[in-house]
Amino acid sequence: MRFLTKKIEETDAKTFICYMFEDDINKSDLFNYLDCLSQGMLNKQIYQYKTITGKFLETYKYSINENMLVVICALGKKSELTRQRFSQATANAARTVKNYTKDKTLAIELIENTNDCNRSSKYFTKKDSAQIALCALRIGLYEFNKYLAEKKETIETIELLDNNLNKEIEQGAQIGAYSSFAMKFAKDLVNESAQIVTPAYIANLAEQIAKEHKLEAKVYDKEQIKRLNMNAFLAVGQGSVNEPKFIHLTYTPKGTPRKKIALVGKGVTFDAGGMNIKPAASMLTMKSDMSGAACILGIIQAIAKLESDVELHAISALCENMTSASAYKQGDILTAMNGKTIEVDNTDAEGRITLADALSYCDKLNVDEVVDIATLTGAVIVSLGHNITGVMGNNQEQIDKFMEISKLSCENVWQMPVLDELKDNLKSEIADFKNTGGRNAGTSTAAWFLSNFTKSKSWMHLDIAGTAYLEKSNKETLSGPTAAMTRSLINYILS
Numbered sequence: 474m475r476f477l478t479k480k481i482e483e484t485d486a487k488t489f490i491c492y493m494f495e496d497d498i499n500k501s502d503l504f505n506y507l508d509c510l511s512q513g514m515l516n517k518q519i520y521q522y523k524t525i526t527g528k529f530l531e532t533y534k535y536s537i538n539e540n541m542l543v544v545i546c547a548l549g550k551k552s553e554l555t556r557q558r559f560s561q562a563t564a565n566a567a568r569t570v571k572n573y574t575k576d577k578t579l580a581i582e583l584i585e586n587t588n589d590c591n592r593s594s595k596y597f598t599k600k601d602s603a604q605i606a607l608c609a610l611r612i613g614l615y616e617f618n619k620y621l622a623e624k625k626e627t628i629e630t631i632e633l634l635d636n637n638l639n640k641e642i643e644q645g646a647q648i649g650a651y652s653s654f655a656m657k658f659a660k661d662l663v664n665e666s667a668q669i670v671t672p673a674y675i676a677n678l679a680e681q682i683a684k685e686h687k688l689e690a691k692v693y694d695k696e697q698i699k700r701l702n703m704n705a706f707l708a709v710g711q712g713s714v715n716e717p718k719f720i721h722l723t724y725t726p727k728g729t730p731r732k733k734i735a736l737v738g739k740g741v742t743f744d745a746g747g748m749n750i751k752p753a754a755s756m757l758t759m760k761s762d763m764s765g766a767a768c769i770l771g772i773i774q775a776i777a778k779l780e781s782d783v784e785l786h787a788i789s790a791l792c793e794n795m796t797s798a799s800a801y802k803q804g805d806i807l808t809a810m811n812g813k814t815i816e817v818d819n820t821d822a823e824g825r826i827t828l829a830d831a832l833s834y835c836d837k838l839n840v841d842e843v844v845d846i847a848t849l850t851g852a853v854i855v856s857l858g859h860n861i862t863g864v865m866g867n868n869q870e871q872i873d874k875f876m877e878i879s880k881l882s883c884e885n886v887w888q889m890p891v892l893d894e895l896k897d898n899l900k901s902e903i904a905d906f907k908n909t910g911g912r913n914a915g916t917s918t919a920a921w922f923l924s925n926f927t928k929s930k931s932w933m934h935l936d937i938a939g940t941a942y943l944e945k946s947n948k949e950t951l952s953g954p955t956a957a958m959t960r961s962l963i964n965y966i967l968s
């Protein structure tokens with residue numbers, strides 16, 4: 474997909490998204506331009522025929538001269554507009570475009586709301602608007618049609634229209650373009666079947682990415698993983714014919730790095746539960762258990778393209794958690810890379826075991842911060858549902874900063890505690906920890922477990938089990954993968 478910025482009169486697009494509010498009679502430059510082309514019919518639809526009232530998420534299609542499509546995207550009351558609402562309405566309008574046009578180009582205007590205080594999620598400039606809109610459009614236009622006989626026509630070029638273009642807007646558009654690419658990349662990888670997306674497949678992909686973006690790549694196979702003493706991670710993968718791989722990509726900026734961050738993504742390419750096999754309904758979507766790995770591989774590409782001044786490491790312990798004759802078992806005692814021992818209480822709590830070694834690996838990297846992102850616990854769905862990601866960690870400043878940025882990135886996060894109170898849940902008589910406790914406080918307990926495998930004073934954990942993959946559409950995204958936290962993490966790394 475191509476992204477351009479243009480003045481309104483320079484566009485030759487035939488398909489437009491144009492915004493309106495419920496309670497603002499002042500219309501945008503683009504609206505007036507299109508109203509003029511329609512000989513006043515657009516205004517008439519609103520004021521005479523009242524075919525559209527402007528309520529949030531309303532969309533209205535109007536064709537001009539039978540060859541132009543205008544999708545009016547209603548944003549609701551002006552005072553209630555947030556960045557997230559702007560994103561949801563835009564993604565929604567893009568879906569209307571996808572369903573009704575055969576054009577290859579879509580043009581959209583930039584809007585702003587600079588009346589509010591500039592730390593509020595209601596405040597956004599045209600730069601922000603460019604960034605948010607490109608992500609939202611690409612969410613709305615997204616399709617995984619590789620396996621469909623009938624493929625829809627797709628938009629190939631997006632034009633951002635504004636009569637006062639400037640450097641800032643171009644910069645916002647660039648960040649939006651690469652963020653939306655990262656999201657599409659992650660969603661495609663999650664959508665692809667686990668039959669294809671094995672640890673070796675992702676490892677190969679990582680090597681290709683490294684070549685294309687001039688990153689340093691380390692890919693460890695089973696023998697090398699053994700030599701690194703990652704025996705906890707190895708145990709999880711031992712039940713599969715698809716051997717585990719450990720990947721570590723590094724982006725190094727040109728000058729001295731402003732900061733060094735390690736991103737760790739859970740990379741279980743299929744989670745059958747192991748010997749504690751999952752029931753059919755729970756296993757159905759478990760090809761998505763590598764969403765964290767997909768997310769960090771998308772992010773490092775965006776960060777490289779944007780030539781960020783941060784040194785970034787993307788790390789994943791890739792394996793399959795299968796039920797088989799060679800699978801690891803309940804009662805097994807595993808020794809992680811950092812020497813701590815784990816009694817396997819439940820083979821389906823495999824994510825934390827793989828992350829234990831991946832986090833220990835990061836101890837050797839000499840980074841300022843470690844962030845892991847994982848489809849870790851069903852319990853986070855019980856606590857927060859499918860539209861809020863759980864955030865935990867050991868550095869409140871880091872968490873506060875991330876929560877602020879995710880709000881500005883149109884994503885929802887909520888903090889859960891990681892307190893030593895949780896220790897008793899995982900008490901083992903014969904090892905340092907069990908890998909599971911009871912049903913209570915499942916998300917926090919998993920995070921507490923992880924906290925024992927990092928020495929970092931700035932470690933943050935994102936549990937995306939509820940948000941990475943939707944069984945039911947939300948306001949912004951249709952069912953399927955969402956690339957949750959990709960936008961937020963890119964903005965976090967850039968800031």
Ligand code: BES
Binds near residue numbers: 762
């Ligand atoms: N991958 C799952 C978590 C998950 C659940 C992700 C639902 C997406 C949707 C994880 O490996 C898992 O199985 N967790 C268990 C832990 C339990 C055995 C303590 C769970 O949450 O049921």
Ligand code: MN
Binds near residue numbers: 820821822823
């Ligand atoms: Mn599991």
Ligand code: ZN
Binds near residue numbers: 741762849
């Ligand atoms: Zn899992």
